[in-house]
Amino acid sequence: MEHSHAAQREASAAMDTDKLAQEMTERFRQVLSTKRMNELTSRSVQSRSSSPAPRDFGTPQPPPAHNALPPSYSSLRNIPLVPQPPQDARSVRFKNMLHSLSNMPIRWENPGLLDEALRVVPLEQIYNEAEEESQILQAEAESLGTGKKAAWGYQDCVIRALLRWFKRSFFTWVNNPPCSRCYSPTIGVGMAAPLPDEQARGANQVELYKCSVEQCGAYERYPRYNDAFVLLQTRRGRCGEWANCFSMLCRAVGSRVRWVWNSEDHVWTEVYSVHRKRWVHVDACEEAWDKPRLYTEGWGKKLAYCIAFSVDGAMDVTRRYIRNPSKYSLERNRVPEAVLLHIMDEIRAMRRSNMSKQDKFRLEGEDMRENRELRGYVISSIAHDVSKISADDILNGRSSRSRPDPDAQKALEGRTSGSNEWIRARGEGGRGTSNQRSPHDQHPR
Template sequence: LLKWFKRDFFSWVNNPPCSACSNAETVPTGMGRPSADDAASGAGRVELYGCKACGAITRQPLFARYNDPGRLLQTRRGRCGEWANAFALCCRAIGLDARYILDLTDHVWVEYYSDAMQRWIHMDACEAAYDQPLLYEGGWGKQLTYVVAFSKAGVRDVTRRYTRQWDALQTRRAEVSEPWLMSACYALTVRLRTELTASDRSLLEERDAAEDRELRDSQLPPPEVQTPLPGRQTGSVEWRAARGELG
């Protein structure tokens, strides 16, 4: 699914071509308001670009920043937000228990729960990366802070899965206190599970407890021999370099 989604289904957007002369060298000039149709599909903003060749200011309607995954299955393009939204929908469509992962240093991806392995598995459609949670810290060189999982059945702080530098990372977690974050995630999870049956809640609580143990154990020293992790592959070199994600 990851390979199909990246190679055949979705495409990455750096900057849209000029709608007047089709020149590919356009530069961002600001943000515009979405049309009523764009807004109905969850677009809160539209990127505006200027053309270096003819000077036209073009609004690229196919790259309004849609949040509606159904609309994204039609446009089939975007950056990491659009990729994660659409990929999560595809995962759920084939029966996977998938959740949306938000990295507050500006990236998103998906996890799915594997019944066979009894754990959540990292999947990044942009990179076609499977079960490589240390990709961002170890490959891209990101200075992570908060990584939070959102699903229809709960909200979880899963930052520990994505770091082997927990002590250093904790010094960057200054937005809220740790007790407040734990309490907020718990309260939201309880609210989301209100309508579930007692047996379903019990199953999810067992899964949560197993994940808590896994996250604690993930801070053990890694093996001496590791496969090198790559820097970010998607996006222009200039864009990736500006974000410090070349690795």
């Protein structure tokens, strides 16, 4: 009996404990619920007190249409762009053109072509000049103090020597090709379809000229060859041929190379400097080294797009060449900026698809450094404009007096390659000249 009573007391105690636990849990839930409701009520009151009064709640508003455009937030215009694939026909055409242009550096990866290029280059002369210049730069750096770095490395000096030889001794500029019969000047008369042998050697277009001597009257064909191997034999041309052949020679002597396309009908080269850890502007036509402001401050051109292509991908490098957008920038209306970013990413991914993870990681690091460099040019431009503002000008309501920009002095005063007439027709004679090309100009780049 005692054992039975003890069991009943234990069961009753357990029931009381469970009941107490349930009551405590319910009270805890009520406390949390009350606290949560108080917080929500407080937030709602604060929101109503800080928000403007509603216009009208008496008339019910119709629900928004499914095809209504989202609101425009002007304050969000400068957020990072999200790449978007092209949607309209114009953007698709621009994408296809850039993909086609991106194939140019791939042609220079032919070992047979590079071996042939090394046969025509006076390597001993190039390397001797590079070694001498490299030692001079190193001595200058050491004279400035311990730990100073030379302005350029040995491989940079190799390209500088190659640039001088190419401009002065190897390649020839062509305005109007002379008459092959009497060697008299010729006059441009239009374009002609390429002959089969010309097309086989990479000429997609042919310029046609007529001898200026009436008694001769012979016609002269000038094929525009795109094959670097053919250019090693012809050794003549204008911007397109010069950049094509010179970039290939830079590749042959071991440098990483870019081919830069400009939407205003010019092309040039960029070479990667391991010493400086950045891409360097090189224009073989002008024998120009590291003068990216040549085309704007020098030639007086306005630019829209400058796209660099290499075997590793593509990069929009326009900001390197336009330091004053308000003065030298043209409207970029070929595609939306988000679409251009998508095209660059697409070409880059295609070129790097078969690379090792280590190589991809290295190139991504280079891309990040270059993006910082390009952003820095924009910041420097703004800082330079601000530095020209003086307190007296603000107080007196005058515009700020212009101060010389030391970096702009690296640009030349006008173009040196090509005839004066051709330069004037392209608007590249110097600062302040027109950037509009003559509709009768028969000389593309």
